[in-house]
Amino acid sequence: MEKQETNNQLQLELNDQVAEGTYSNLAVITHSSSEFIVDFAQVFPGLPKAPVKSRIILAPEHAKRLLFALEDNIKKYEQVFGKIRMSDEIPMPPVPHIQGEA
Numbered sequence: 723m724e725k726q727e728t729n730n731q732l733q734l735e736l737n738d739q740v741a742e743g744t745y746s747n748l749a750v751i752t753h754s755s756s757e758f759i760v761d762f763a764q765v766f767p768g769l770p771k772a773p774v775k776s777r778i779i780l781a782p783e784h785a786k787r788l789l790f791a792l793e794d795n796i797k798k799y800e801q802v803f804g805k806i807r808m809s810d811e812i813p814m815p816p817v818p819h820i821q822g823e824a
Contacts, residue, residue: 744775758785 746762753759758780763772780788800806 746775748772753782753785757781 744762746764748763748765750761750763751758752761760778760780761774762776762778763774765772796806
């Protein structure tokens, strides 16, 4: 994969597989003193396991930058498409006994 920096702008390059993306409806976040780990998984009704589809490991500074970037993008999204509503009518029950395996 090639990264080029031109005029202080980083150009990202996506291969076909990464460009397709991966669906996730659950993120589990853990941390240590030196890193944040975000596991993206798919939960299916009635199945006792949720397969992890992707794991992202971030330095604490980058995790905070991601937080700010998400907040900024959510604000921009809501300005265009309206407020994102969280389901108050049917609260999603917590996923019991989430255990990770490395």
